[in-house]
Amino acid sequence: MKNYKIDTLCVQAGYEPKSGEARIPPIAQSTTFFYGKTQDMADLFDLKSEGYFYSRLANPTVAAFEGKVAALEGGLCGIGCASGMSATSLTVFTVAGAGDNVVVSSAIYGGSYNLFSTTLPKLGIECRFFDPDAPAEEIEKLIDDKTKLIFTETIANPAIIVLDFDKIAKIADKYGVLFAVDNTLATPVLCRPKEFGAHIIIHSSSKYLDGHAAALGGVIVDLGTFDFKGNSRYKSFNEPDESYHGLVYADLPVAFGTKCRAQMMRDFGAIMSPQNGFISYIGSDTLALRMERHSENAKKVAAYLKKHPKIEWINHPSLPDNKYNKLAQKYLPDGQGGMLSFGIKGSVEKCASFMEALKLITQETHVADVRSCVLHPASTTHRQLSEEDLKKAGVPHNLIRLSVGIENAADIIADLEQALAKV
């Protein structure tokens, strides 16, 4: 499937039925798989042959979705996880342990921020945050011989900062550190980080990949662009894994992906369910079409809000005067996605009355599905934070996050208009 364009891969990749088999991936709702010969099973356990034996490690329905996402990102393999959060956690655990550190963009999804700032330090993994807009020299200072990972987002949620890939890729290259990118809000339709120096991709497939707010999930993609062999930073890849018959992961064609699945998925068990694999697979059939529409709609909505007298500021990379417009032209030329944020002039109360006046656009703790939705972080996800902490987190009190859906743009704009009239 390598030579097809991205929209073709969305529809076709990951599953090729043999004659007489179901045209779309059947839901293999089974914990285990049958083998007639002991040796066949033994070969599977030794990773000598490929196949399914227990759905905590691999499942045919989940494999169809994993294969599709890997093809879309141009990677060697995908690993379906229970959620985007488990995809991020397993990525860290594959390379880092107590005493190590990871270097992380401070502009990331709130759940990921908590993982890095609170939970991983409790396990002895230190997290060093950097401002993604900081110059390379400042970010480089955070790297030492215990650094195992650089972690960023293509389009940061909810700050909508576009990543300067070249800057980070150069640092990763210079120090031989693994560079992972959460590509959830861009999707491989709008940006393929492999082309810009990334090594590992993480997705929350709960968002655009599924696209219908129906199935929680995550995917890790090993792009196969990082050489672990002989890199002294990664001893656990270069020394035999005694828990897996002395396997040396750096010697394998798929080093990261194999270690992640054989060791981390085996031990943590945060696997995607067959049902969610199925929903995500068929949902992602329309990904290319949807991303085009999400991007077009968001561009129209941003242009409308930009001119509205009650709007104090608006943030979408499609706007020519947006701080990230140049980076978007370079890394997101085909569309900048459906996420935007804006501020209404005046108090927090005005935000609440605006949100309540919306009729078509609903209030939800979700983004990136076909339906338009809004969230006011200061009164919901970020309500524990003081006014000062909100500023530090890049979330001003009047910030409203709008995830623009694929409805008709005129209806979305009309709904915003009538609600703004009531403020």
Ligand SMILES: *Cc1c(COP(=O)(O)O)cnc(C)c1O
């Ligand atoms: C939602 C989200 C996550 C977490 O994914 P879940 O599937 O909710 O666990 C991670 N990264 C980004 C950018 C997200 O938007």
